[in-house]
Amino acid sequence: MSDTTETSVTDRTEQVRSASAKVTRFATLPTVGPLAALLLACLFFSLSTDRFLTGGNLSLVVQQVMEVGTLAIGQTVVILTAGIDLSNGAAMAFGTIVMTRLAVGGLPAPLAILLGIGVCAAFGALNGTLVTMARLPAFIVTLGTLNIAFALTHIYSRDQTITGLPKTLTALGQTFPLGNTDVTYGSVVMLAMFVIGWYVLRFTAAGRHVYAVGDNPEAARLSGISTRRLLITVYTVAGAIYGVAGLLLVGRTAVGDPQAGQTDNLDSITAVVLGGVSLFGGRGSIIGVLFGALIVGVIRNGLQLMGVASIYQVLITGILVILAVGVDQLARRRRA
Amino acid sequence: MSDTTETSVTDRTEQVRSASAKVTRFATLPTVGPLAALLLACLFFSLSTDRFLTGGNLSLVVQQVMEVGTLAIGQTVVILTAGIDLSNGAAMAFGTIVMTRLAVGGLPAPLAILLGIGVCAAFGALNGTLVTMARLPAFIVTLGTLNIAFALTHIYSRDQTITGLPKTLTALGQTFPLGNTDVTYGSVVMLAMFVIGWYVLRFTAAGRHVYAVGDNPEAARLSGISTRRLLITVYTVAGAIYGVAGLLLVGRTAVGDPQAGQTDNLDSITAVVLGGVSLFGGRGSIIGVLFGALIVGVIRNGLQLMGVASIYQVLITGILVILAVGVDQLARRRRA
Amino acid sequence: MNPVLEAHGLVKRYGHVTALAGVDLELLPGEILAVIGDNGAGKSSLIKALSGALIPDEGRILLDGRPVHFHNPADARRAGIETVYQDLAVAPALDIASNLFLGRELRRKDLVGRVFRMLDAKRMQAEASSHMRDLKIGIGSMSQAVETLSGGQRQGVAVARSAAFARHVVIMDEPTAALGVKETGMVLDLIRGVRERGLPVILISHDIPTVFDVADRVHIQRLGRRVAVVEPGDVDMAEAVAIMTGAARGNEPGPA
Amino acid sequence: MNPVLEAHGLVKRYGHVTALAGVDLELLPGEILAVIGDNGAGKSSLIKALSGALIPDEGRILLDGRPVHFHNPADARRAGIETVYQDLAVAPALDIASNLFLGRELRRKDLVGRVFRMLDAKRMQAEASSHMRDLKIGIGSMSQAVETLSGGQRQGVAVARSAAFARHVVIMDEPTAALGVKETGMVLDLIRGVRERGLPVILISHDIPTVFDVADRVHIQRLGRRVAVVEPGDVDMAEAVAIMTGAARGNEPGPA
Amino acid sequence: GSGAKGSNKDITIGLITKTDTNPFFVKMKEGAEKEAKAKGVKLMTAAGKFDGDNASQVTAMENMIAAGVKGILIVPSDTKAIVPSLAKARAKGIDVIALDTPPDPQSSADALFATDNLTAGTLIGKYAKSVEGAKPVKIAMLDLNPGITVGVLRHNGFLQGYGITGSDPSIVCTQYTAGDQAKGQTAMENCLQKDPGINLVYTINEPAALGAYTALKAAGKTATTMIVSIDGGCSGVKAVQSGQIAATAQQYPLKMASQGVDSIVAWAKGGKKASGYTDTGVNLITAKPQPGLDSKDVQFGLANCWG
Numbered sequence A, B: 001m002s003d004t005t006e007t008s009v010t011d012r013t014e015q016v017r018s019a020s021a022k023v024t025r026f027a028t029l030p031t032v033g034p035l036a037a038l039l040l041a042c043l044f045f046s047l048s049t050d051r052f053l054t055g056g057n058l059s060l061v062v063q064q065v066m067e068v069g070t071l072a073i074g075q076t077v078v079i080l081t082a083g084i085d086l087s088n089g090a091a092m093a094f095g096t097i098v099m100t101r102l103a104v105g106g107l108p109a110p111l112a113i114l115l116g117i118g119v120c121a122a123f124g125a126l127n128g129t130l131v132t133m134a135r136l137p138a139f140i141v142t143l144g145t146l147n148i149a150f151a152l153t154h155i156y157s158r159d160q161t162i163t164g165l166p167k168t169l170t171a172l173g174q175t176f177p178l179g180n181t182d183v184t185y186g187s188v189v190m191l192a193m194f195v196i197g198w199y200v201l202r203f204t205a206a207g208r209h210v211y212a213v214g215d216n217p218e219a220a221r222l223s224g225i226s227t228r229r230l231l232i233t234v235y236t237v238a239g240a241i242y243g244v245a246g247l248l249l250v251g252r253t254a255v256g257d258p259q260a261g262q263t264d265n266l267d268s269i270t271a272v273v274l275g276g277v278s279l280f281g282g283r284g285s286i287i288g289v290l291f292g293a294l295i296v297g298v299i300r301n302g303l304q305l306m307g308v309a310s311i312y313q314v315l316i317t318g319i320l321v322i323l324a325v326g327v328d329q330l331a332r333r334r335r336a
Numbered sequence C, D: 001m002n003p004v005l006e007a008h009g010l011v012k013r014y015g016h017v018t019a020l021a022g023v024d025l026e027l028l029p030g031e032i033l034a035v036i037g038d039n040g041a042g043k044s045s046l047i048k049a050l051s052g053a054l055i056p057d058e059g060r061i062l063l064d065g066r067p068v069h070f071h072n073p074a075d076a077r078r079a080g081i082e083t084v085y086q087d088l089a090v091a092p093a094l095d096i097a098s099n100l101f102l103g104r105e106l107r108r109k110d111l112v113g114r115v116f117r118m119l120d121a122k123r124m125q126a127e128a129s130s131h132m133r134d135l136k137i138g139i140g141s142m143s144q145a146v147e148t149l150s151g152g153q154r155q156g157v158a159v160a161r162s163a164a165f166a167r168h169v170v171i172m173d174e175p176t177a178a179l180g181v182k183e184t185g186m187v188l189d190l191i192r193g194v195r196e197r198g199l200p201v202i203l204i205s206h207d208i209p210t211v212f213d214v215a216d217r218v219h220i221q222r223l224g225r226r227v228a229v230v231e232p233g234d235v236d237m238a239e240a241v242a243i244m245t246g247a248a249r250g251n252e253p254g255p256a
Numbered sequence E: 001g002s003g004a005k006g007s008n009k010d011i012t013i014g015l016i017t018k019t020d021t022n023p024f025f026v027k028m029k030e031g032a033e034k035e036a037k038a039k040g041v042k043l044m045t046a047a048g049k050f051d052g053d054n055a056s057q058v059t060a061m062e063n064m065i066a067a068g069v070k071g072i073l074i075v076p077s078d079t080k081a082i083v084p085s086l087a088k089a090r091a092k093g094i095d096v097i098a099l100d101t102p103p104d105p106q107s108s109a110d111a112l113f114a115t116d117n118l119t120a121g122t123l124i125g126k127y128a129k130s131v132e133g134a135k136p137v138k139i140a141m142l143d144l145n146p147g148i149t150v151g152v153l154r155h156n157g158f159l160q161g162y163g164i165t166g167s168d169p170s171i172v173c174t175q176y177t178a179g180d181q182a183k184g185q186t187a188m189e190n191c192l193q194k195d196p197g198i199n200l201v202y203t204i205n206e207p208a209a210l211g212a213y214t215a216l217k218a219a220g221k222t223a224t225t226m227i228v229s230i231d232g233g234c235s236g237v238k239a240v241q242s243g244q245i246a247a248t249a250q251q252y253p254l255k256m257a258s259q260g261v262d263s264i265v266a267w268a269k270g271g272k273k274a275s276g277y278t279d280t281g282v283n284l285i286t287a288k289p290q291p292g293l294d295s296k297d298v299q300f301g302l303a304n305c306w307g
């Protein structure tokens, strides 16, 4: 055995690592796949229609995903803990009806907004409590609260669309110029929330705990993490985020719509999964989810710009969604 | 140390076991919870309205759940492997359109039925192939095929409800008298399929493998089970079962309806989870799923008989669904 | 000398399996107490009760002479008890440093740390590296996911964690089961080091020679009870094994 | 004597970690070949390659002198190779009998079995019981879920399975790591019994005394290569350990 | 050809319907496509996921504006909620025309091409009254969604035609169906549970009517119950022929579509912008005409039906 072999495995690996560390780190990022899929989709539509790659249109895509994108932030955190939230669209809808009705009824708009978000947070807290305290499966709990929120929305709104909203409520739907493109404030709010979510999940203890609980709840518990408190917090914060999504929706449509959000639960889960987050918890990045949400938005927008008939849009969306996650899978395998 | 201690742990336990074996076996059955919840729901509605507990009404409940119940059989098998199938309602709808259009177009009814079921099986095979060969998440794959099946349904049916069906296609919607109650043949078919599903899952090697793959896929693979072939088979068989559900639906409604099945994916998953099957795979009994499907049917029917306004039905359904799974959880804890 | 940690008459039943049938335990200050027993004797159940991972059906636990009721592992951790579980209790998808510091992450000391609670990833990586180096377990990078480690490397992570953070009592459930000769030696050194720091250690192991080498006293368990406590000087290994398997009588009233 | 199982120059890389760096192995008919090495030396990776659980990047495997390409564990199993994996590879929610017979369930011999493929649950329970009894592992009922077993009991299930079904080669990756003294003795007896049946055994273990007690030859691995093959009679334990840790030179060309 | 404002090829028109699942809208789309082809302009289509899905319609409008459409034809799903988006589009200089369903207020679109929905309701109300006469009836009303113009107009029209008010005790059940067959069936089942004696059913459209019929059939009540509806699609007229539906008010979606396309093209080429309401006509179709009531027979219905 020659002398050179005396360097331990540690040292050997350390050497190789430092050499190719940057490359690897990049390739290992769970967001590469979703990003690649997003860029491919953009490339495809840029080549298919020259209206796609304009500042105005890209800003529009972001604006269109702001509701589902924001919901997906809360959904991501819940799914990272190995949970699921079917109630998010319904809770959001109830929140918008609460804030718009109260505001139209004369309550100062900021207070109405706070109450609307608060109602959503309360739904989240209810979900979290049932999931942890009564140890019920998240799927059923949130299916139950979905029905409850849906019913309350229709009862409280008396099924009427609420119009004539004060300016404050629709402020986030306004735009400001960025270069020669108009950008909605709401888009900025969504992007900011993704950044905050990314920061918390990636750089704080609470974030690590979210991953740990989803990865191996027993290990998290044995490590002294209060899994119950964590889960209740997660669902409650997610609820509050849905409230913010509701505010963005009100900004965009300028009405309180009791029919809103009915397919948002599946849409937000789709963004999460397309973003590379595992439905089994503990794995994935929230930045991937932003790309996931944008993928869906880009597909819808691009097909529309290409003038594809609406039923064929559905067909092609089905195919493209599978392709997108296929690209992600390819990216993952390359680094395995 | 006294002599009596010389009996090994084995013997000691064996003794206790034989004594209380029957009781335990019963309490350990994962179906006790769903059954208890079902019975409680029945009890509640029997006390609330005297129209509930009649043969005619109970037969009606079974008939009303036969579509979702049958879909839930396929869904159960898929979920036991730690998968999920969002496409089942859409695949079923496409199957019904295929069978009804072909039959109305003059193809012999049995052949039309076979082709309809075959189309559903083909969708299942596509799902299974993408999930195993391309290793894509089941959620996204089946979301994609959901869209594809939905679009094909509307394109192929030209959005026309297909009427004037030959007798053979609607035969399963006919009734026969049982005592002084009329029972639909379709109900019997659904119950028979549950029994077959139970037999296969519980008493055959294939069934064990389904559980093993969902429980620990790596262990299953290392044990020499061909997990790929198993999964493709599971999705394909599930697809064929959705085709049968389509046939039952045609029997019940006597038309080919391109709009059918749109909420059936969530409804069938609900039945599965209410039935005590874990969404993480590998745990649960298909008999529980039958009870799960019936719970939803009983709640809907009972609230209806009580004359609850429909939006309040939604509200109460939300609450009752949570309560039902709470009862299941209680039953589980008692045996822990 | 008063015991640091005591258990009296702990009982734990799973259905009709009785894992603990009234077990007692005393851990004296600064000692290494080995716990040995056949598979299924209830060793893991015992230490799970001591570390709050399991709530016994009956019995009392005393820490420094005062009764304690651990409702969860966090309670025991707060009391300074660190535990290596037999099934390791690691989060496989998280990296080594995150696993080591799970539940007691280090925050940056600057403004960002205080106001925005930002973790000090660098310091955690560095400290993790140094703890792991102590064990000579040969792992490349602290940012490697635990699921990519070999069986022994994984065990090294769990052992390093407990040794690094214990303030009162260290409990290790078969910490060397997956370790090689060299690595086992390191862990034993580490256990002695912990004793040197004045902390008592409970060590569960099937490796009788090692146990007799390192332990001050040996608690022998059988069918969910303590059947003897012996000192390695007084009793030879064969005798201990005989008691453990029920071939010889221990110095405690055995299972009735 | 021609080897039953041979490997030549197996290489396996994970990113930039090289688990196997061109390892060779020969297993002779009817022998017990021990594989020892530090944590991370690539022992588990080696046997995974031999059992089809992992496809090596380079190298050849020969069974009875003929090249084989195992694409998955089922291929190796069909060739009569049974393996106990270090992480056990059991399905926790399934009962013991189901785990033992997983992938080769027994069907009833009557009409129901032939036509409706009904399993013979009774026979599987009974046979499982008898296999487990051989190991004296002390488990109550074969219908107990594996997740309710103690660490050692679980290992017993995996060991019993491999011994019961092997027709050609048995491979065991640290089969006694979690076992008690008595149970370890049983497993060693069982391994000798397998040899008596004429089947060769590959045994990975960190327990050097045991290895020297039971093995006919010892394959020493280091940094993903075989550095020596020794016979317990020719070399003493200290020497073997020295080779293993790199303190002494082995009888093979070491890692470059 | 080429007109005042350049070639027709440069003109794109958007059509947004409520859903892709109602044949009425499928036909409307086909009509628009045909007309667009004839005029040599491009047509873009989009639809909501369900009747009442405002969010998808808003998104579709935004995308069409981004695609540079000259005009948008829209069947508003939520007649109030869509208004802010209509205003945005019009502010960008786009010609916004509502089809089939008036937005609320109607002036929020440039123009409306639609059935006179109040009249449509009145026609079938009068028909039902003339069949039932003075007999006591139990009426079920299977409505659209709350507060949606087209639903409210037809509902009120039916009441006027029947000569009763909304609080009349003969109305034993009102349910929302979102104009969907499956929901229509559930709604009818619900109503029958409430009062098995129902013998007259008003339905917002033919999908709901077919759903109601299926429920009635399952309950064995088809012989004693009369269904009236609105739409006049080919399968609806066939249902009239076979007696499943007693009468239906026939609409002309192809007209709405083609007139809508024509009007946008005309404006884009320098003509006048259409404004106000254009009635696309409605006819009562029945196999059993009532004395004193204008109606067309099944033959007429089949000749003029769509789908």
Ligand SMILES: Nc1ncnc2c1ncn2[C@@H]1O[C@H](COP(=O)(O)OP(=O)(O)OP(=O)(O)O)[C@@H](O)[C@H]1O
Pocket: C014, C017, C018, C019, C037, C038, C039, C040, C041, C042, C043, C044, C045, C046, C086, D147, D148, D149, D150, D151, D152, D153, D178, D180
């Ligand atoms: N969750 C559980 N459910 C049912 N039985 C259990 C459970 N956990 C442990 N047991 C049983 O309790 C007994 C004691 O288990 P324990 O894990 O404490 O043994 P141990 O002494 O640590 O064994 P080993 O040396 O094999 O690790 C065993 O018979 C085991 O099967």
Ligand SMILES: Nc1ncnc2c1ncn2[C@@H]1O[C@H](COP(=O)(O)OP(=O)(O)OP(=O)(O)O)[C@@H](O)[C@H]1O
Pocket: C147, C148, C149, C150, C151, C152, C153, C178, C180, D014, D017, D018, D019, D037, D038, D039, D040, D041, D042, D043, D044, D045, D046, D086
């Ligand atoms: N999936 C994987 N990804 C990355 N690295 C891996 C993976 N599996 C194994 N390794 C690395 O390969 C090397 C060899 O691992 P292996 O499990 O074969 O070692 P071993 O000799 O069995 O060790 P032990 O005695 O601890 O079980 C280790 O450094 C390990 O970290």
Ligand SMILES: OC[C@H]1O[C@](O)(CO)[C@@H](O)[C@@H]1O
Pocket: E022, E024, E025, E051, E100, E101, E144, E150, E178, E179, E180, E204, E205, E206, E207, E230, E231, E251
């Ligand atoms: O759902 C209501 C819609 O249904 C129709 O009657 C077509 O079937 C439309 O005229 C109406 O807008």
Ligand SMILES: [Mg+2]
Pocket: C043, C044, C045, C086, C173, D150, D151, D152
């Ligand atoms: Mg143990």
Ligand SMILES: [Mg+2]
Pocket: C150, C151, C152, D043, D044, D045, D086, D173
């Ligand atoms: Mg190993």
